[in-house]
Amino acid sequence: MSELPGIVIAGASGRMGQMLIRSVQDSDKMRLVGVLEREGHDWIGRDVGEAMGGQPIGALVWDDPLEPMSQARAVIDFTAPEATIALSHTAAQARAAHIIGTTGMTDEQIAQLEPASRHCAIVRAGNMSLGVNLLVQLTKQVAAALDEDFDIEVIESHHHHKVDAPSGTALMLGEAAAEARGVTLSDVRDAGRDGITGARRKGDIGFTAIRGGDIVGEHDVLFAGPGERIVLRHMATDRALFAKGALKAALWAMDKSPGQYDMLDVLGLKS
Ligand SMILES: NC(=O)C1=CN([C@@H]2O[C@H](COP(=O)(O)OP(=O)(O)OC[C@H]3O[C@@H](n4cnc5c(N)ncnc54)[C@H](OP(=O)(O)O)[C@@H]3O)[C@@H](O)[C@H]2O)C=CC1
Numbered sequence: 001m002s003e004l005p006g007i008v009i010a011g012a013s014g015r016m017g018q019m020l021i022r023s024v025q026d027s028d029k030m031r032l033v034g035v036l037e038r039e040g041h042d043w044i045g046r047d048v049g050e051a052m053g054g055q056p057i058g059a060l061v062w063d064d065p066l067e068p069m070s071q072a073r074a075v076i077d078f079t080a081p082e083a084t085i086a087l088s089h090t091a092a093q094a095r096a097a098h099i100i101g102t103t104g105m106t107d108e109q110i111a112q113l114e115p116a117s118r119h120c121a122i123v124r125a126g127n128m129s130l131g132v133n134l135l136v137q138l139t140k141q142v143a144a145a146l147d148e149d150f151d152i153e154v155i156e157s158h159h160h161h162k163v164d165a166p167s168g169t170a171l172m173l174g175e176a177a178a179e180a181r182g183v184t185l186s187d188v189r190d191a192g193r194d195g196i197t198g199a200r201r202k203g204d205i206g207f208t209a210i211r212g213g214d215i216v217g218e219h220d221v222l223f224a225g226p227g228e229r230i231v232l233r234h235m236a237t238d239r240a241l242f243a244k245g246a247l248k249a250a251l252w253a254m255d256k257s258p259g260q261y262d263m264l265d266v267l268g269l270k271s
């Protein structure tokens, strides 16, 4: 029996789920003990390698999370808000680290993760890439250096399947800018302009969401001031980037005390 730590992937048939399964299979630091899909999904009970159209890999698709998670040190979860909240209870019960990439969670849903975080480590980030997390820190630096004569806009582009807006990453960047300015994002957030909106309110942080084609994920933070503009940009061209960050977070979190963490903790970028 392998000594490598066991990993479970939730949302197995999803875009990120399948990418994560391939990444764990390619890793020599962890082993896949099972994957999760929702009750009634036609992959349930099958070997996930075969379900994905390839060779069997010895990991089954489960609808009962407790079974595979009893053998796991971490579960990686890129699904949907309601699925993530339900899974947090099982991760807590199994004392497995819960790595959450799911975006689109409301403040109320995020608060519902707190009881689980008393029993296991939770790492949650709207973007698991090194580049975006560096961009968060750069955004803080630039926003702190400029006054409100510079209007801040976060512009994000994603594929046409994406269901939430603004993206989790855009919100991370907006939070970073707001924190650096000493304001609360909900007080200055300006999203979804349409019609006679009135002039831009000084100090607002605006969000624009573009959806189209197969764009993996692009984020600009624009600082538009009198006579000059600064644009900080990240462009993701491959979802493997997010999977790489998630695997790093899983290895990091499995030995951590219960609590809530983010990718700045994992990457040692906290200022
Ligand atoms: N933090 C990061 O770095 C990144 C985060 N993301 C986020 O990850 C999430 C998933 O993205 P993506 O893979 O593109 O989406 P997909 O729609 O391709 O996959 C979502 C998966 O979650 C499952 N799922 C959805 N709702 C439920 C539910 N209620 N119960 C159980 N399973 C459920 C789906 O199953 P079914 O098909 O049966 O509905 C599917 O397998 C999104 O929130 C996205 O924004 C994406 C990339 C990077």
Ligand SMILES: O=C(O)C1=N[C@H](C(=O)O)C[C@H](O)C1
Pocket (backbone or CB within 6 Å): 103, 126, 127, 158, 162, 166, 167, 168, 169, 170, 216, 217, 218
């Ligand atoms: O849904 C996606 O695809 C992505 N979602 C994340 C987000 O909402 O920011 C991260 C990445 O941009 C891809």
